[in-house]
Amino acid sequence: MQANAILSSFDRTVRLHIYRQTIQTGRIPLAAETARQLRRSVPEIRGAHRRLAQAHALVLEETSDEVLRAAPFWAVPTAFAVEVARRSYWASCIWDALGIPAMLRKNARILTGCGCCDSPMALQVHNGALARAQGVIHFAVPARRWYDNIVFT
Amino acid sequence: MLLFRSEEHVTRWSKLWKLRRGATLSLEQGLRLAQAWYSDRLERDWHPKPPQQAEALFARLGLRSRFWRMSR
Numbered sequence: 001m002q003a004n005a006i007l008s009s010f011d012r013t014v015r016l017h018i019y020r021q022t023i024q025t026g027r028i029p030l031a032a033e034t035a036r037q038l039r040r041s042v043p044e045i046r047g048a049h050r051r052l053a054q055a056h057a058l059v060l061e062e063t064s065d066e067v068l069r070a071a072p073f074w075a076v077p078t079a080f081a082v083e084v085a086r087r088s089y090w091a092s093c094i095w096d097a098l099g100i101p102a103m104l105r106k107n108a109r110i111l112t113g114c115g116c117c118d119s120p121m122a123l124q125v126h127n128g129a130l131a132r133a134q135g136v137i138h139f140a141v142p143a144r145r146w147y148d149n150i151v152f153t
Numbered sequence: 154m155l156l157f158r159s160e161e162h163v164t165r166w167s168k169l170w171k172l173r174r175g176a177t178l179s180l181e182q183g184l185r186l187a188q189a190w191y192s193d194r195l196e197r198d199w200h201p202k203p204p205q206q207a208e209a210l211f212a213r214l215g216l217r218s219r220f221w222r223m224s225r
Binding site for chain 2: 006007012015016019055056057071072093094095096098099100102103112114115116117119121123125128129130133134135136137138139140141142143144
């Protein structure tokens with residue numbers, strides 16, 4: 001499936017459900033949870049996961065069909081914690097960390113560290129703008145190679 | 154995509170890991186990019202951006218160098 005493929009109605013439902021659940025709970029749901037909530041079978045949900053991953057709409061864990069990344073959310077703890085109201089989310093990089101308040105249109109606090117010296121860095125996004133803006137973002141991988149190894153990117 | 158205290162820290166990190174420096178953005182540019190990239194993600198009809206659409210988005214934000222081209 002191409003990155004610009006049209007997603008089926010079922011795959012759109014699964015994708016949106018994953019996002020709604022993650023927003024609500026702070027955690028990307030497992031295939032079994034999505035299956036139960038949507039009243040479908042686990043193989044059906046895993047199939048949707050795979051098609052969505054082929055379309056670059058999700059990233060799956062290497063050893064399973066579980067969702068690792070529903071951008072800008074990441075399924076496991078990372079160096080980028082994003083606090084929105086009383087909920088906390090994980091992002092895989094600073095772009096995605098900034099993407100969480102951008103997508104939710106909410107204020108947020110981003111807690112991370114310098115990529116070089118790991119000294120703590122905190123950012124505040126308030127009303128769509130950065131309240132504390134110190135630092136510089138570095139993209140190591142050119143855009144054309146982002147999907148060669150999306151985890152490294 | 155990592156956050157660094159300064160350009161100097163990017164240089165130090167690149168040397169440490171023997172990596173070529175990529176592209177750097179200010180935090181404000183990064184936030185604008187995140188807003189442009191993710192603003193429609195919760196729409197039911199969202200689909201991954203084709204390369205030309207992604208490049209057009211980057212260009213609107215002033216990111217026009219070869220680094221930001223999606224085509225090989």
